[in-house]
């Protein structure tokens with residue numbers, strides 16, 4: 001193998017730049033030619049592919065976003081689109097690919113590998129932490145810390161005005177961010193897509209808590225089965241508005257995807273990036289390089305996509321016990 005390429009795809013995540021840096025510098029260290037593809041699979045289809053050098057990734061380890069840009073590509077979902085992408089790689093004699101993204105990115109990579117046989121290794125880059133085969137995904141720790149900082153501030157005003165705050169965090173299909181910042185932020189409740197939200201139970205508990213607390217923080221993952229934080233707030237409010245003075249909603253949104261990556265994300269990203277290149281050179285393919293229990297592991301894309309990394313039930317219990 002002489003030439004490989006790297007791209008970022010799906011939602012950006014803090015630490016993607018550190019991962020690109022690790023891929024580029026490991027490739028150069030191993031005497032490979034390394035190419036950067038802009039705008040994910042769209043850029044691969046359009047041929048937005050440039051040679052990268054060590055200096056191309058200088059001064060980016062601390063930066064959020066991705067210097068390669070990211071995109072969600074509809075065309076890559078079609079066979080014709082993927083064929084165009086393959087032809088672009090073939091023209092440049094690129095023989096291996098590193099894709100940094102989430103489970104959608106890995107689904108595309110798996111199909112691409114099966115159709116054209118180009119070895120592909122993924123690095124888990126998404127704030128959602130919803131990928132099987134790695135304890136944490138790149139960007140998750142930063143997103144949790146960003147959300148936590150906001151919750152700490154919201155708590156001040158919630159306490160000052162005796163309010164119930166519903167704080168919506170990201171997680172289309174996953175409650176990992178909600179659970180971690182719920183524990184760290186001392187939330188009274190956390191609502192996640194993985195478990196059924198019981199509004200009656202929440203109302204009953206809030207009434208009970210009213211005896212000892214005048215304010216509460218409820219963290220809602222955006223994909224909760226009862227709807228958005230706004231919808232949930234209105235349902236809860238209609239049942240207990242006499243008991244609490246005020247109900248407020250704060251949606252944290254995309255601030256969770258930006259900012260300088262934490263040390264944990266930079267280290268994880270660097271390890272996964274290096275492992276992806278080493279894996280390609282050792283003949284690994286159609287898999288993701290992740291870190292589990294401190295060790296680098298290669299997990300088949302099939303497992304990363306089809307197996308779920310369940311929320312720890314004891315984490316949910318922890319929130320319930322500590323909120324009394």
Ligand SMILES: Nc1ncnc2c1ncn2[C@@H]1O[C@H](COP(=O)(O)OP(=O)(O)OP(=O)(O)O)[C@@H](O)[C@H]1O
Nearest residue numbers: 010011072073076077101102103104105107108126
């Ligand atoms: N079934 C599929 N076939 C081909 N390509 C796919 C498929 N699923 C996803 N992709 C490609 O992967 C891209 C990224 O997927 P997606 O938008 O789901 O983000 P992701 O990688 O899961 O990241 P995040 O978790 O941050 O949303 C899609 O825009 C598409 O180009």
Ligand SMILES: O=P(O)(O)OC[C@H]1O[C@](O)(CO)[C@@H](O)[C@@H]1O
Nearest residue numbers: 011012126127128170171172257
């Ligand atoms: O704004 P976008 O890019 O559509 O992404 C939103 C989604 O991306 C994620 O943040 C994952 O990166 C989800 O939690 C969220 O639903």
